[in-house]
Amino acid sequence: MSVLVVVEREPGGVDELSLQALALARTLAQGASIEALAVTPPSDTVSQGVAATLGEHGVSTLHVAEHAVFGSYAPTAVAQAAVELAERLQPAAIVGAGTERGNEVLAHIAARLDLPLAANCIAAASGDPARVTRLRWGGSLLEEADVHGAPTLLTVAPHLVTAERAPAGEAAVEHFAPTLSEADQLVRVTDRAEDDTAGGVSLADAKVVVSSGRGAGSPEGFGIIEELADLLGGAVGCSRAVTMAGWRPHTDQVGQTGTKIAPDIYIACGISGATQHMAGCKGAKTILAVNTDPQAPILASADYAVIGDLHEVVPAISAELRKARQT
Protein backbone atom coordinates (compact mmCIF):
# COMPACT_ATOMS: atom_id res chain seq x y z
CA MET A 1 0.00 0.00 0.00
CA SER A 2 1.33 3.41 -0.98
CA VAL A 3 0.31 7.01 -0.41
CA LEU A 4 -0.10 9.21 -3.48
CA VAL A 5 0.67 12.92 -3.18
CA VAL A 6 -0.40 15.42 -5.84
CA VAL A 7 2.45 17.95 -5.88
CA GLU A 8 2.40 21.50 -7.15
CA ARG A 9 5.52 22.87 -8.79
CA GLU A 10 6.82 26.40 -8.81
CA PRO A 11 9.45 27.77 -11.17
CA GLY A 12 12.59 25.76 -10.51
CA GLY A 13 11.23 23.39 -7.89
CA VAL A 14 8.49 22.09 -5.67
CA ASP A 15 6.07 24.38 -3.84
CA GLU A 16 6.85 24.57 -0.11
CA LEU A 17 3.24 23.65 0.77
CA SER A 18 3.58 20.42 -1.23
CA LEU A 19 6.65 19.54 0.85
CA GLN A 20 4.53 20.09 3.97
CA ALA A 21 1.88 17.80 2.45
CA LEU A 22 4.57 15.17 1.95
CA ALA A 23 5.49 15.37 5.64
CA LEU A 24 1.91 14.58 6.68
CA ALA A 25 1.65 11.91 3.97
CA ARG A 26 4.62 10.13 5.56
CA THR A 27 2.88 9.89 8.94
CA LEU A 28 -0.08 8.35 7.11
CA ALA A 29 2.09 5.96 5.09
CA GLN A 30 3.82 4.43 8.13
CA GLY A 31 6.72 3.19 6.05
CA ALA A 32 4.77 2.37 2.87
CA SER A 33 6.06 4.02 -0.29
CA ILE A 34 5.28 7.63 -1.14
CA GLU A 35 4.37 8.21 -4.76
CA ALA A 36 4.09 11.70 -6.23
CA LEU A 37 2.10 13.02 -9.18
CA ALA A 38 3.10 16.09 -11.19
CA VAL A 39 1.61 17.24 -14.49
CA THR A 40 3.34 18.83 -17.46
CA PRO A 41 2.76 19.59 -21.15
CA PRO A 42 4.79 17.25 -23.43
CA SER A 43 6.93 20.18 -24.68
CA ASP A 44 8.20 20.80 -21.15
CA THR A 45 10.35 18.67 -18.90
CA VAL A 46 10.17 18.25 -15.16
CA SER A 47 13.61 19.33 -14.02
CA GLN A 48 16.00 16.88 -12.44
CA GLY A 49 15.93 19.15 -9.39
CA VAL A 50 12.29 18.30 -8.77
CA ALA A 51 12.95 14.54 -8.57
CA ALA A 52 15.93 15.23 -6.30
CA THR A 53 13.89 17.47 -3.96
CA LEU A 54 11.04 14.97 -3.84
CA GLY A 55 13.49 12.16 -3.08
CA GLU A 56 14.84 14.20 -0.16
CA HIS A 57 11.29 14.37 1.15
CA GLY A 58 10.66 10.65 1.00
CA VAL A 59 9.19 10.17 -2.47
CA SER A 60 10.18 6.89 -4.13
CA THR A 61 8.61 7.50 -7.55
CA LEU A 62 7.55 10.70 -9.28
CA HIS A 63 4.82 9.98 -11.83
CA VAL A 64 4.73 12.66 -14.51
CA ALA A 65 1.44 12.96 -16.39
CA GLU A 66 2.07 14.47 -19.82
CA HIS A 67 -0.68 16.11 -21.83
CA ALA A 68 -1.05 19.24 -23.94
CA VAL A 69 -3.83 20.53 -21.63
CA PHE A 70 -1.28 20.88 -18.81
CA GLY A 71 0.19 23.92 -20.54
CA SER A 72 -2.07 25.89 -18.20
CA TYR A 73 -3.94 25.05 -14.99
CA ALA A 74 -6.76 22.56 -15.71
CA PRO A 75 -8.26 21.25 -12.46
CA THR A 76 -10.48 18.46 -13.78
CA ALA A 77 -7.69 17.18 -16.05
CA VAL A 78 -5.28 16.98 -13.10
CA ALA A 79 -7.94 15.16 -11.07
CA GLN A 80 -8.59 12.66 -13.87
CA ALA A 81 -4.84 11.98 -14.23
CA ALA A 82 -4.70 11.31 -10.48
CA VAL A 83 -7.73 8.99 -10.67
CA GLU A 84 -6.13 7.05 -13.54
CA LEU A 85 -2.84 6.72 -11.64
CA ALA A 86 -4.68 5.68 -8.48
CA GLU A 87 -6.40 2.87 -10.37
CA ARG A 88 -2.97 1.45 -11.10
CA LEU A 89 -1.30 2.15 -7.74
CA GLN A 90 -4.31 1.43 -5.49
CA PRO A 91 -2.96 3.84 -2.83
CA ALA A 92 -4.25 3.82 0.74
CA ALA A 93 -4.55 7.63 0.58
CA ILE A 94 -4.38 10.52 -1.86
CA VAL A 95 -3.01 13.75 -0.38
CA GLY A 96 -2.74 17.31 -1.69
CA ALA A 97 -1.61 20.67 -0.32
CA GLY A 98 -4.36 22.81 1.24
CA THR A 99 -3.88 25.55 -1.36
CA GLU A 100 -6.83 26.87 -3.37
CA ARG A 101 -5.73 24.60 -6.19
CA GLY A 102 -4.90 21.60 -4.03
CA ASN A 103 -8.32 21.75 -2.39
CA GLU A 104 -9.96 22.12 -5.80
CA VAL A 105 -8.15 19.16 -7.40
CA LEU A 106 -8.73 16.87 -4.40
CA ALA A 107 -12.44 17.80 -4.37
CA HIS A 108 -12.66 16.80 -8.04
CA ILE A 109 -10.94 13.50 -7.20
CA ALA A 110 -13.40 12.98 -4.31
CA ALA A 111 -16.37 13.67 -6.60
CA ARG A 112 -15.05 11.23 -9.21
CA LEU A 113 -14.41 8.47 -6.66
CA ASP A 114 -17.53 9.30 -4.62
CA LEU A 115 -15.45 9.42 -1.44
CA PRO A 116 -15.29 11.87 1.47
CA LEU A 117 -12.56 14.56 1.46
CA ALA A 118 -11.07 16.00 4.65
CA ALA A 119 -9.80 19.47 3.73
CA ASN A 120 -7.02 21.31 5.60
CA CYS A 121 -5.78 18.59 7.95
CA ILE A 122 -3.01 19.18 10.49
CA ALA A 123 -2.77 15.53 11.61
CA ALA A 124 -3.82 12.18 10.21
CA ALA A 125 -3.62 8.53 11.27
CA SER A 126 -4.31 5.67 8.88
CA GLY A 127 -6.93 3.06 9.77
CA ASP A 128 -10.44 2.07 8.90
CA PRO A 129 -11.78 4.65 9.30
CA ALA A 130 -8.81 7.04 9.13
CA ARG A 131 -8.74 9.68 11.89
CA VAL A 132 -7.86 13.27 11.03
CA THR A 133 -7.66 16.64 12.76
CA ARG A 134 -8.70 19.44 10.43
CA LEU A 135 -9.27 23.18 10.46
CA ARG A 136 -12.71 24.71 10.67
CA TRP A 137 -13.61 28.41 10.67
CA GLY A 138 -10.39 29.31 8.87
CA GLY A 139 -8.36 27.78 11.69
CA SER A 140 -10.22 29.30 14.65
CA LEU A 141 -11.52 25.84 15.51
CA LEU A 142 -10.30 22.25 15.07
CA GLU A 143 -12.36 19.17 14.25
CA GLU A 144 -11.41 15.57 14.91
CA ALA A 145 -13.14 13.41 12.33
CA ASP A 146 -13.30 9.87 10.98
CA VAL A 147 -12.88 9.49 7.23
CA HIS A 148 -14.72 6.42 5.93
CA GLY A 149 -13.86 4.53 2.74
CA ALA A 150 -10.62 4.00 0.81
CA PRO A 151 -8.49 5.59 -0.39
CA THR A 152 -8.48 8.31 2.29
CA LEU A 153 -8.58 11.72 0.62
CA LEU A 154 -7.20 14.76 2.38
CA THR A 155 -5.43 18.08 1.98
CA VAL A 156 -2.83 19.48 4.37
CA ALA A 157 -3.40 22.91 5.97
CA PRO A 158 -0.70 25.43 4.95
CA HIS A 159 2.09 26.30 7.41
CA LEU A 160 0.92 24.06 10.27
CA VAL A 161 2.93 20.96 9.40
CA THR A 162 6.72 21.23 9.14
CA ALA A 163 8.34 20.08 5.89
CA GLU A 164 11.09 17.75 7.04
CA ARG A 165 13.65 15.90 5.02
CA ALA A 166 13.43 12.11 4.88
CA PRO A 167 16.01 11.14 2.27
CA ALA A 168 14.97 8.18 0.14
CA GLY A 169 17.56 8.78 -2.59
CA GLU A 170 16.57 10.52 -5.79
CA ALA A 171 12.99 9.74 -6.80
CA ALA A 172 12.58 7.51 -9.85
CA VAL A 173 10.72 9.28 -12.65
CA GLU A 174 7.98 7.55 -14.65
CA HIS A 175 6.06 9.28 -17.44
CA PHE A 176 2.53 8.47 -18.51
CA ALA A 177 -0.04 9.96 -20.89
CA PRO A 178 -3.42 10.08 -19.15
CA THR A 179 -6.57 9.46 -21.17
CA LEU A 180 -8.57 12.67 -20.90
CA SER A 181 -12.02 13.23 -22.36
CA GLU A 182 -13.05 16.54 -23.88
CA ALA A 183 -15.08 17.25 -20.74
CA ASP A 184 -11.97 16.68 -18.59
CA GLN A 185 -10.16 19.36 -20.62
CA LEU A 186 -12.99 21.90 -20.83
CA VAL A 187 -12.05 23.91 -17.74
CA ARG A 188 -8.61 25.47 -17.96
CA VAL A 189 -6.96 28.85 -17.64
CA THR A 190 -7.22 30.51 -21.06
CA ASP A 191 -6.05 34.00 -20.26
CA ARG A 192 -4.13 35.98 -17.67
CA ALA A 193 -5.07 39.51 -16.65
CA GLU A 194 -2.03 41.20 -15.11
CA ASP A 195 -2.71 43.36 -12.10
CA ASP A 196 -1.58 46.84 -13.14
CA THR A 197 -2.70 48.56 -9.94
CA ALA A 198 -0.08 46.62 -7.97
CA GLY A 199 2.88 48.87 -7.38
CA GLY A 200 3.29 49.11 -3.64
CA VAL A 201 3.89 46.37 -1.13
CA SER A 202 1.39 43.52 -1.42
CA LEU A 203 -0.61 42.86 1.73
CA ALA A 204 0.06 39.10 1.65
CA ASP A 205 3.86 39.55 1.46
CA ALA A 206 4.39 42.74 3.52
CA LYS A 207 6.86 42.63 6.43
CA VAL A 208 4.81 45.28 8.22
CA VAL A 209 1.03 45.67 8.09
CA VAL A 210 -0.72 48.62 9.74
CA SER A 211 -4.48 48.26 9.76
CA SER A 212 -7.58 49.79 11.19
CA GLY A 213 -11.17 48.87 11.83
CA ARG A 214 -14.39 50.57 12.78
CA GLY A 215 -12.32 52.61 15.22
CA ALA A 216 -10.89 54.62 12.29
CA GLY A 217 -14.31 56.31 12.19
CA SER A 218 -14.25 57.31 8.51
CA PRO A 219 -12.32 56.83 5.25
CA GLU A 220 -10.31 59.93 6.20
CA GLY A 221 -9.35 58.20 9.44
CA PHE A 222 -7.04 56.02 7.35
CA GLY A 223 -4.76 58.99 6.56
CA ILE A 224 -2.75 58.43 9.75
CA ILE A 225 -2.74 54.64 9.13
CA GLU A 226 -1.31 55.15 5.62
CA GLU A 227 1.26 57.58 6.99
CA LEU A 228 2.59 55.07 9.54
CA ALA A 229 2.54 52.22 6.98
CA ASP A 230 4.54 54.40 4.54
CA LEU A 231 7.11 55.27 7.20
CA LEU A 232 7.62 51.56 7.91
CA GLY A 233 7.56 50.52 4.24
CA GLY A 234 4.51 48.40 4.99
CA ALA A 235 1.02 47.77 3.63
CA VAL A 236 -2.35 49.05 4.87
CA GLY A 237 -4.96 46.53 6.00
CA CYS A 238 -8.45 46.76 7.45
CA SER A 239 -11.29 44.80 9.03
CA ARG A 240 -14.53 43.74 7.36
CA ALA A 241 -16.44 46.46 9.24
CA VAL A 242 -14.40 48.89 7.14
CA THR A 243 -14.95 47.23 3.77
CA MET A 244 -18.68 46.85 4.52
CA ALA A 245 -18.85 50.57 5.21
CA GLY A 246 -17.18 51.20 1.85
CA TRP A 247 -14.21 53.00 3.46
CA ARG A 248 -11.58 50.73 1.86
CA PRO A 249 -11.60 48.18 -0.99
CA HIS A 250 -11.97 44.48 -0.18
CA THR A 251 -8.37 43.91 -1.34
CA ASP A 252 -7.30 45.56 1.94
CA GLN A 253 -9.37 43.22 4.15
CA VAL A 254 -7.45 40.93 6.50
CA GLY A 255 -9.24 37.76 7.62
CA GLN A 256 -10.97 34.51 6.91
CA THR A 257 -12.75 35.91 3.84
CA GLY A 258 -10.02 38.44 3.07
CA THR A 259 -6.25 38.21 2.76
CA LYS A 260 -4.09 36.02 4.99
CA ILE A 261 -1.02 37.94 6.12
CA ALA A 262 2.29 36.88 7.71
CA PRO A 263 4.25 40.06 8.57
CA ASP A 264 7.00 40.49 11.14
CA ILE A 265 4.64 42.88 12.92
CA TYR A 266 0.93 43.50 12.57
CA ILE A 267 -0.25 46.81 14.06
CA ALA A 268 -4.04 46.57 14.48
CA CYS A 269 -5.67 49.86 15.46
CA GLY A 270 -9.33 50.09 16.47
CA ILE A 271 -10.01 46.43 15.61
CA SER A 272 -11.88 44.33 18.17
CA GLY A 273 -10.29 40.99 17.23
CA ALA A 274 -13.22 38.91 15.95
CA THR A 275 -12.21 35.29 15.32
CA GLN A 276 -12.74 35.76 11.57
CA HIS A 277 -10.36 38.71 11.56
CA MET A 278 -7.73 36.90 13.62
CA ALA A 279 -7.96 33.90 11.24
CA GLY A 280 -6.21 36.12 8.70
CA CYS A 281 -3.25 37.17 10.85
CA LYS A 282 -2.26 33.93 12.59
CA GLY A 283 0.93 34.06 10.52
CA ALA A 284 2.03 37.41 12.05
CA LYS A 285 5.18 37.03 14.19
CA THR A 286 4.18 39.90 16.49
CA ILE A 287 0.84 41.65 16.99
CA LEU A 288 0.52 45.13 18.48
CA ALA A 289 -3.02 46.29 19.24
CA VAL A 290 -4.06 49.90 19.71
CA ASN A 291 -7.49 50.05 21.29
CA THR A 292 -9.50 52.28 23.62
CA ASP A 293 -11.01 49.21 25.29
CA PRO A 294 -8.70 47.26 27.63
CA GLN A 295 -11.26 44.41 27.47
CA ALA A 296 -11.21 44.09 23.64
CA PRO A 297 -10.86 40.42 22.59
CA ILE A 298 -7.81 41.27 20.46
CA LEU A 299 -5.80 41.73 23.67
CA ALA A 300 -6.04 37.96 24.18
CA SER A 301 -4.23 37.29 20.89
CA ALA A 302 -1.92 40.33 20.70
CA ASP A 303 1.63 40.32 22.09
CA TYR A 304 1.62 44.04 22.90
CA ALA A 305 -1.02 46.70 23.32
CA VAL A 306 -1.37 50.43 23.72
CA ILE A 307 -4.59 51.47 25.41
CA GLY A 308 -5.80 54.69 23.88
CA ASP A 309 -7.46 56.53 21.02
CA LEU A 310 -5.84 55.57 17.72
CA HIS A 311 -6.36 59.13 16.44
CA GLU A 312 -3.86 60.29 19.08
CA VAL A 313 -1.63 57.21 19.42
CA VAL A 314 -0.89 56.55 15.74
CA PRO A 315 0.30 60.10 14.85
CA ALA A 316 2.40 60.07 18.03
CA ILE A 317 4.11 56.85 16.87
CA SER A 318 4.81 58.37 13.43
CA ALA A 319 6.23 61.52 15.02
CA GLU A 320 8.41 59.52 17.42
CA LEU A 321 9.67 57.41 14.52
CA ARG A 322 10.66 60.50 12.54
CA LYS A 323 12.39 61.92 15.61
CA ALA A 324 14.30 58.67 16.18
CA ARG A 325 15.48 58.68 12.55
CA GLN A 326 16.80 62.26 12.78
CA THR A 327 19.11 61.51 15.65
Place this chain on the structure above:
Amino acid sequence: MNVLVCVKRVPMTGGKIVLTADEQAIATQHLGFTISPHEECGVEEAVRIVEQHGGESVVLTLGPPEAEEQLRDAMALGMDRAIHLVIGDDEDWDAQATATAILDAIEAEHAAGVDFDLIFFGNESADSGGYQVGIRVAHALERPIATGLKGVAVEAGRVRCEQEVPGGRDVFDLPLPAVVTVKEGLNFPRYPSVPGRMRAQKKPIASSSPTAAPARLEKVRLVSPPGERKEAEILGHGPDAAPKVVELLQRIGVA
Protein backbone atom coordinates in the same frame (compact mmCIF):
# COMPACT_ATOMS: atom_id res chain seq x y z
CA MET B 1 -31.21 33.11 -17.39
CA ASN B 2 -32.24 31.11 -14.36
CA VAL B 3 -29.73 31.41 -11.53
CA LEU B 4 -29.50 29.35 -8.33
CA VAL B 5 -27.46 30.43 -5.29
CA CYS B 6 -26.70 27.97 -2.47
CA VAL B 7 -26.10 29.53 0.96
CA LYS B 8 -25.46 28.33 4.51
CA ARG B 9 -26.58 29.76 7.86
CA VAL B 10 -23.65 30.21 10.25
CA PRO B 11 -23.27 31.88 13.68
CA MET B 12 -21.51 35.24 14.04
CA THR B 13 -19.01 34.12 16.61
CA GLY B 14 -17.42 37.44 17.60
CA GLY B 15 -14.28 37.51 19.71
CA LYS B 16 -14.24 33.97 21.09
CA ILE B 17 -15.69 30.63 20.04
CA VAL B 18 -17.36 28.76 22.92
CA LEU B 19 -18.17 25.07 22.46
CA THR B 20 -21.13 23.12 23.85
CA ALA B 21 -20.38 20.69 26.71
CA ASP B 22 -20.58 17.65 24.39
CA GLU B 23 -18.01 19.28 22.05
CA GLN B 24 -20.26 18.71 19.04
CA ALA B 25 -21.14 22.31 18.22
CA ILE B 26 -20.57 25.99 18.91
CA ALA B 27 -22.66 27.36 21.78
CA THR B 28 -24.91 29.77 19.92
CA GLN B 29 -27.53 30.86 22.54
CA HIS B 30 -26.26 34.44 22.54
CA LEU B 31 -25.19 34.69 18.92
CA GLY B 32 -26.71 36.14 15.77
CA PHE B 33 -26.59 34.28 12.47
CA THR B 34 -25.69 35.20 8.94
CA ILE B 35 -24.68 33.73 5.61
CA SER B 36 -21.00 33.79 4.74
CA PRO B 37 -19.65 36.90 2.99
CA HIS B 38 -18.69 34.69 0.02
CA GLU B 39 -22.29 33.58 -0.48
CA GLU B 40 -23.64 37.09 0.07
CA CYS B 41 -21.59 38.12 -2.97
CA GLY B 42 -23.10 35.18 -4.86
CA VAL B 43 -26.59 36.48 -4.03
CA GLU B 44 -25.69 39.98 -5.19
CA GLU B 45 -24.22 38.67 -8.46
CA ALA B 46 -27.28 36.51 -9.18
CA VAL B 47 -29.60 39.46 -8.62
CA ARG B 48 -27.51 41.60 -10.99
CA ILE B 49 -27.45 38.88 -13.67
CA VAL B 50 -31.22 38.50 -13.59
CA GLU B 51 -31.70 42.29 -13.57
CA GLN B 52 -29.59 42.44 -16.74
CA HIS B 53 -30.59 39.28 -18.60
CA GLY B 54 -34.05 38.52 -17.22
CA GLY B 55 -35.10 35.14 -15.85
CA GLU B 56 -35.41 33.99 -12.28
CA SER B 57 -33.10 33.99 -9.26
CA VAL B 58 -33.56 31.27 -6.64
CA VAL B 59 -31.81 30.93 -3.26
CA LEU B 60 -31.40 27.50 -1.66
CA THR B 61 -30.26 26.50 1.79
CA LEU B 62 -29.90 23.22 3.63
CA GLY B 63 -30.35 24.19 7.25
CA PRO B 64 -32.51 24.23 10.37
CA PRO B 65 -35.99 25.82 10.39
CA GLU B 66 -34.41 29.10 11.59
CA ALA B 67 -32.45 29.34 8.31
CA GLU B 68 -35.62 30.86 6.86
CA GLU B 69 -34.13 34.11 8.21
CA GLN B 70 -31.19 33.84 5.78
CA LEU B 71 -33.52 32.97 2.87
CA ARG B 72 -35.64 36.08 3.66
CA ASP B 73 -32.44 38.17 3.83
CA ALA B 74 -31.41 36.93 0.37
CA MET B 75 -34.88 37.65 -1.02
CA ALA B 76 -34.71 41.13 0.52
CA LEU B 77 -31.63 41.70 -1.65
CA GLY B 78 -33.70 40.74 -4.71
CA MET B 79 -33.78 36.94 -5.05
CA ASP B 80 -37.18 35.87 -6.45
CA ARG B 81 -37.95 32.74 -4.43
CA ALA B 82 -36.37 30.19 -2.09
CA ILE B 83 -35.89 26.47 -1.58
CA HIS B 84 -35.46 25.34 2.02
CA LEU B 85 -34.10 21.85 2.67
CA VAL B 86 -35.01 21.63 6.34
CA ILE B 87 -32.79 19.63 8.71
CA GLY B 88 -32.68 19.27 12.48
CA ASP B 89 -31.26 22.04 14.68
CA ASP B 90 -28.21 20.14 15.82
CA GLU B 91 -27.53 18.28 12.56
CA ASP B 92 -24.25 18.95 10.77
CA TRP B 93 -24.41 17.26 7.36
CA ASP B 94 -21.18 16.33 5.63
CA ALA B 95 -20.38 17.55 2.14
CA GLN B 96 -21.46 14.40 0.32
CA ALA B 97 -24.89 14.29 2.00
CA THR B 98 -25.32 18.05 1.41
CA ALA B 99 -24.42 17.77 -2.28
CA THR B 100 -26.83 14.84 -2.74
CA ALA B 101 -29.74 16.77 -1.17
CA ILE B 102 -28.99 19.82 -3.33
CA LEU B 103 -28.86 17.61 -6.45
CA ASP B 104 -32.23 16.11 -5.59
CA ALA B 105 -33.67 19.62 -5.27
CA ILE B 106 -32.19 20.64 -8.64
CA GLU B 107 -33.66 17.46 -10.14
CA ALA B 108 -37.08 18.31 -8.69
CA GLU B 109 -36.87 21.80 -10.23
CA HIS B 110 -35.99 20.20 -13.56
CA ALA B 111 -39.01 17.90 -13.31
CA ALA B 112 -41.12 21.02 -12.67
CA GLY B 113 -39.71 22.64 -15.82
CA VAL B 114 -37.02 24.91 -14.30
CA ASP B 115 -33.40 24.48 -15.36
CA PHE B 116 -30.63 26.63 -13.94
CA ASP B 117 -28.13 28.12 -16.39
CA LEU B 118 -25.76 29.18 -13.64
CA ILE B 119 -25.39 27.84 -10.09
CA PHE B 120 -23.46 29.78 -7.41
CA PHE B 121 -21.81 28.43 -4.28
CA GLY B 122 -19.46 30.09 -1.80
CA ASN B 123 -15.87 28.93 -2.37
CA GLU B 124 -15.90 27.32 1.07
CA SER B 125 -18.45 27.41 3.87
CA ALA B 126 -17.48 29.71 6.74
CA ASP B 127 -17.87 27.05 9.43
CA SER B 128 -16.89 23.71 7.90
CA GLY B 129 -14.50 24.88 5.17
CA GLY B 130 -14.69 21.71 3.07
CA TYR B 131 -14.12 23.33 -0.38
CA GLN B 132 -16.17 20.67 -2.18
CA VAL B 133 -19.99 20.87 -2.25
CA GLY B 134 -20.07 22.94 -5.46
CA ILE B 135 -17.57 20.64 -7.16
CA ARG B 136 -19.57 17.53 -6.22
CA VAL B 137 -22.79 19.08 -7.57
CA ALA B 138 -21.09 20.18 -10.82
CA HIS B 139 -19.58 16.73 -11.33
CA ALA B 140 -22.93 14.98 -10.84
CA LEU B 141 -24.63 17.40 -13.26
CA GLU B 142 -21.75 16.95 -15.75
CA ARG B 143 -21.28 20.69 -15.88
CA PRO B 144 -18.05 22.72 -15.91
CA ILE B 145 -17.10 24.53 -12.70
CA ALA B 146 -14.61 27.28 -11.88
CA THR B 147 -13.83 28.04 -8.22
CA GLY B 148 -12.65 30.85 -5.95
CA LEU B 149 -13.84 33.56 -8.34
CA LYS B 150 -13.65 37.32 -7.90
CA GLY B 151 -15.05 38.08 -11.35
CA VAL B 152 -18.08 36.56 -13.11
CA ALA B 153 -19.42 37.95 -16.42
CA VAL B 154 -22.21 36.32 -18.40
CA GLU B 155 -22.23 36.96 -22.13
CA ALA B 156 -23.61 35.15 -25.18
CA GLY B 157 -24.14 31.77 -23.59
CA ARG B 158 -20.80 31.74 -21.77
CA VAL B 159 -19.44 32.86 -18.42
CA ARG B 160 -16.06 34.54 -18.08
CA CYS B 161 -14.56 33.68 -14.69
CA GLU B 162 -11.68 35.49 -12.97
CA GLN B 163 -9.65 33.94 -10.17
CA GLU B 164 -7.24 36.08 -8.14
CA VAL B 165 -3.67 34.74 -8.21
CA PRO B 166 -0.43 36.45 -7.11
CA GLY B 167 0.24 39.30 -9.55
CA GLY B 168 -3.03 39.17 -11.44
CA ARG B 169 -6.09 37.18 -12.40
CA ASP B 170 -6.41 33.84 -14.19
CA VAL B 171 -9.33 33.65 -16.59
CA PHE B 172 -11.57 30.64 -17.28
CA ASP B 173 -14.17 30.81 -20.04
CA LEU B 174 -17.00 28.31 -19.57
CA PRO B 175 -20.03 27.45 -21.69
CA LEU B 176 -23.40 27.64 -19.93
CA PRO B 177 -24.90 25.83 -18.11
CA ALA B 178 -22.12 26.02 -15.55
CA VAL B 179 -21.36 26.12 -11.81
CA VAL B 180 -19.21 28.74 -10.08
CA THR B 181 -17.90 29.16 -6.53
CA VAL B 182 -17.18 32.73 -5.49
CA LYS B 183 -15.37 34.75 -2.86
CA GLU B 184 -15.97 37.97 -0.99
CA GLY B 185 -14.66 40.84 -3.10
CA LEU B 186 -16.57 39.61 -6.19
CA ASN B 187 -18.78 42.68 -5.85
CA PHE B 188 -20.04 45.09 -3.22
CA PRO B 189 -23.40 43.71 -2.04
CA ARG B 190 -26.21 46.23 -1.80
CA TYR B 191 -27.90 46.98 1.50
CA PRO B 192 -31.49 45.67 1.67
CA SER B 193 -34.08 48.44 1.31
CA VAL B 194 -37.17 48.62 3.51
CA PRO B 195 -39.51 47.85 0.55
CA GLY B 196 -37.12 45.02 -0.35
CA ARG B 197 -37.56 43.58 3.14
CA MET B 198 -41.35 43.92 2.94
CA ARG B 199 -41.49 42.18 -0.45
CA ALA B 200 -39.24 39.39 0.85
CA GLN B 201 -41.86 38.48 3.47
CA LYS B 202 -44.31 37.62 0.69
CA LYS B 203 -41.96 35.73 -1.63
CA PRO B 204 -42.45 31.94 -1.77
CA ILE B 205 -40.31 29.40 0.07
CA ALA B 206 -40.62 25.75 -0.96
CA SER B 207 -39.73 23.57 2.03
CA SER B 208 -38.98 19.87 2.15
CA SER B 209 -37.18 17.56 4.58
CA PRO B 210 -34.48 15.42 3.00
CA THR B 211 -33.17 12.40 4.91
CA ALA B 212 -29.49 12.32 5.77
CA ALA B 213 -27.19 9.63 4.47
CA PRO B 214 -24.76 8.44 7.18
CA ALA B 215 -21.79 10.83 7.44
CA ARG B 216 -18.67 9.57 5.69
CA LEU B 217 -16.64 12.48 6.99
CA GLU B 218 -17.82 11.88 10.52
CA LYS B 219 -17.25 14.52 13.18
CA VAL B 220 -15.91 13.06 16.41
CA ARG B 221 -15.54 16.31 18.31
CA LEU B 222 -14.62 19.97 18.03
CA VAL B 223 -11.56 21.34 19.82
CA SER B 224 -10.27 24.86 20.45
CA PRO B 225 -6.77 25.31 19.02
CA PRO B 226 -4.25 24.94 21.86
CA GLY B 227 -2.12 27.70 23.35
CA GLU B 228 -3.72 30.60 21.53
CA ARG B 229 -4.77 32.82 24.36
CA LYS B 230 -2.18 35.06 25.88
CA GLU B 231 -2.23 38.36 27.64
CA ALA B 232 -0.88 41.33 25.74
CA GLU B 233 1.91 43.28 27.43
CA ILE B 234 0.58 46.82 27.85
CA LEU B 235 3.21 49.23 26.49
CA GLY B 236 1.36 52.24 27.85
CA HIS B 237 -1.65 54.49 27.64
CA GLY B 238 -2.33 57.12 24.98
CA PRO B 239 0.28 59.01 22.92
CA ASP B 240 2.81 58.75 25.76
CA ALA B 241 3.32 55.12 24.77
CA ALA B 242 4.89 56.14 21.43
CA PRO B 243 8.57 55.87 22.52
CA LYS B 244 7.94 52.33 23.81
CA VAL B 245 6.33 51.41 20.49
CA VAL B 246 9.28 52.77 18.52
CA GLU B 247 11.65 50.81 20.77
CA LEU B 248 9.65 47.68 19.92
CA LEU B 249 9.77 48.43 16.20
CA GLN B 250 13.54 48.92 16.44
CA ARG B 251 13.95 45.65 18.34
CA ILE B 252 12.00 43.77 15.65
CA GLY B 253 14.13 45.50 13.02
CA VAL B 254 11.40 47.26 11.07
CA ALA B 255 11.90 50.84 12.27
